[in-house]
Amino acid sequence: MTLDADLHALATAKNFAALSTLMPDGQPQTQLMWVHADDDHLLINTEVGRRKFRNVEADPRVTVTVFDKENPYRYVEARGRVVETIGGDTARSQIDELAHKYTGADYANPIGTDRVILRIAVDRLHKNGI
Secondary structure (H helix, E strand, C coil): CCCCHHHHHHHHHHHHHHHHECCCCCEEEEEEEEEECCCCEEEEECCCCCHHHHHHHHCEEEEEEEEECEEEEEEEEEEEEEEEEHHHHHHHHHHHHHHHHHCCCCCCCCCCEEEEEEEEEEEEEEEEEE
């Protein structure tokens, strides 16, 4: 299914997203993340050793809210699920692409573990200010 045009525009611009995953006890966990999109999915890049990755391995349901950097009251909340993970050189290359998008340079943080891209299919949307 093609990604909503407003969500795609926000996710491919230099806007931040809040990613919410579910902890083993059912509590939500939210982190501020870099985000991107292809034609059909939201894309989040993380390390396989992170809690958020372990959370989506156990329960792929997520919520991603992408905020307009010029007006944070303008946002799209997307509820969906991680349908695929992509690791290796593809994920490592994508973190540099994201770093260039957000900082203008290669990814500066040391790479402690393998990178992984979370491909998120959107099931439900809520828009505000759009």
